[in-house]
Amino acid sequence: MSENPKDAAVTVPAQSTGTVVTKADPAPGETLLKVTGLQKHFPIKKGLLQRQVGAVRAVDGLDFEVRAGETLGVVGESGCGKSTMGRLITRLLEPTAGKVEFEGKDITHLGVSGMRPLRRDVQMIFQDPYSSLNPRHTIGTIIGAPFKLQGVEPEGGIKKEVQRLLSVVGLNPEHYNRYPHEFSGGQRQRIGIARALALNPKLVVADEPVSALDVSIQAQVVNLLDDLQQELGLTYVIIAHDLSVVRHVSDRIAVMYLGKIVELADRDLLYKTPMHPYTKALMSAVPIPDPARKAAKSERILLKGDVPSPIAPPSGCRFHTRCWKATEICRTTEPPLLELRPGQQVACHHPENFADQAPQDTVLLTDAKEAAELVSEEALAQSAATSAAVAAEVGATEEPAKAATEAEPAEASGAAEAPATSEASATSEASATAEASGTSADEEPPAKEK
Numbered sequence: 506m507s508e509n510p511k512d513a514a515v516t517v518p519a520q521s522t523g524t525v526v527t528k529a530d531p532a533p534g535e536t537l538l539k540v541t542g543l544q545k546h547f548p549i550k551k552g553l554l555q556r557q558v559g560a561v562r563a564v565d566g567l568d569f570e571v572r573a574g575e576t577l578g579v580v581g582e583s584g585c586g587k588s589t590m591g592r593l594i595t596r597l598l599e600p601t602a603g604k605v606e607f608e609g610k611d612i613t614h615l616g617v618s619g620m621r622p623l624r625r626d627v628q629m630i631f632q633d634p635y636s637s638l639n640p641r642h643t644i645g646t647i648i649g650a651p652f653k654l655q656g657v658e659p660e661g662g663i664k665k666e667v668q669r670l671l672s673v674v675g676l677n678p679e680h681y682n683r684y685p686h687e688f689s690g691g692q693r694q695r696i697g698i699a700r701a702l703a704l705n706p707k708l709v710v711a712d713e714p715v716s717a718l719d720v721s722i723q724a725q726v727v728n729l730l731d732d733l734q735q736e737l738g739l740t741y742v743i744i745a746h747d748l749s750v751v752r753h754v755s756d757r758i759a760v761m762y763l764g765k766i767v768e769l770a771d772r773d774l775l776y777k778t779p780m781h782p783y784t785k786a787l788m789s790a791v792p793i794p795d796p797a798r799k800a801a802k803s804e805r806i807l808l809k810g811d812v813p814s815p816i817a818p819p820s821g822c823r824f825h826t827r828c829w830k831a832t833e834i835c836r837t838t839e840p841p842l843l844e845l846r847p848g849q850q851v852a853c854h855h856p857e858n859f860a861d862q863a864p865q866d867t868v869l870l871t872d873a874k875e876a877a878e879l880v881s882e883e884a885l886a887q888s889a890a891t892s893a894a895v896a897a898e899v900g901a902t903e904e905p906a907k908a909a910t911e912a913e914p915a916e917a918s919g920a921a922e923a924p925a926t927s928e929a930s931a932t933s934e935a936s937a938t939a940e941a942s943g944t945s946a947d948e949e950p951p952a953k954e955k
Contacts, residue, residue: 533574543603578755634693691722770849832866
């Protein structure tokens with residue numbers, strides 16, 4: 506009986522965040538962050554007067570929501586605008602256009618003084634654990650900086666709270682006075698996580714938190730983030746390259762390509778039935794370590810060429826230059842992000858695993874025909890079921906092959922029939938000669954008389 510009060514006395518301070526801010530947390534499932542038409546164009550300036558001659562369209566029109574208590578994973582190739590999107594929603598960058606709402610409040614163009622109270626609720630874990638920590642400061646100073654900047658005095662003092670945070674992320678509290686260079690890469694990333702969690706935020710944006718770490722350390726950090734979410738009720742936006750990591754930690758996944766979201770879906774739907782061709786190509790690149798499942802995996806889909814430049818993105822659908830299903834409408838009309846299935850949104854005229862949205866287009870572009878040469882026959886057969894243009898192209902390719910296949914047995918049977926015909930004609934000729942001479946073919950001719 507005496508152990509329970511002792512345990513309660515120990516766990517109550519550990520569960521408290523140390524902050525004196527009283528705020529009502531949103532209920533799970535409510536919209537915490539809403540992004541509408543978000544854009545970020547970096548200007549390109551040249552000349553003596555530094556006049557703008559162009560712009561890098563890093564983020565070019567994003568629309569999505571993040572619900573309280575969930576984890577939204579963001580995947581895509583390098584340079585597609587994932588990290589820029591993360592810095593925009595945390596207001597580390599000023600948006601060119603669009604709207605960012607946090608808990609119903611427009612924070613798109615808030616100044617430094619207006620954003621300071623919101624920094625308690627929105628924090629970011631940076632990609633590089635080596636450059637995100639000041640090498641001149643001790644770990645205690647780095648993790649304790651948010652309390653000083655926000656004017657918050659934790660219960661028991663800053664040092665006690667920092668040591669508690671170090672123990673929460675799996676580090677020794679006695680390392681309070683050590684410097685960043687005395688820690689490994691995984692330990693530095695844990696220090697960054699502890700700093701982000703210092704003020705008990707509602708939203709944490711993690712920009713590739715495990716990309717610079719070893720595989721064993723990756724698992725530790727990912728499990729740590731998962732445990733902290735269950736304990737503290739955090740909401741994550743996790744940006745990553747590793748699709749296996751994203752699948753492990755995410756509830757919903759957004760796929761980005763060249764500054765736009767091409768598909769946004771629940772985790773299970775996205776991995777089982779991807780709709781966008783780009784998503785399908787990404788999923789085909791995920792290695793499966795189980796030898797028993799290797800045979801069930803379709804061949805990898807190789808994409809044609811490189812990602813186009815964000816300075817001059819292609820017209821219409823930005824993926825049409827590398828897509829094997831692209832038709833004329835893909836080149837001229839940009840597809841909107843629509844919810845074709847409950848829990849799954851896609852921006853595509855000819856989606857996979859769903860009815861064709863533009864069945865009137867039955868002619869593939871030249872780029873699509875070249876891209877189809879790198880796609881396996883199995884993947885093309887699946888695409889033909891949902892695209893009239895791919896079906897017509899596959900049919901046109903199969904007809905000559907089928908005709909050639911049918912011609913080979915016909916030639917073989919004709920060659921086999923030729924000797925039989927010659928033998929039959931020889932037999933009939935012999936019979937006719939025998940009848941003319943009055944003898945049968947089987948009888949021997951009579952012997953001549955002397």
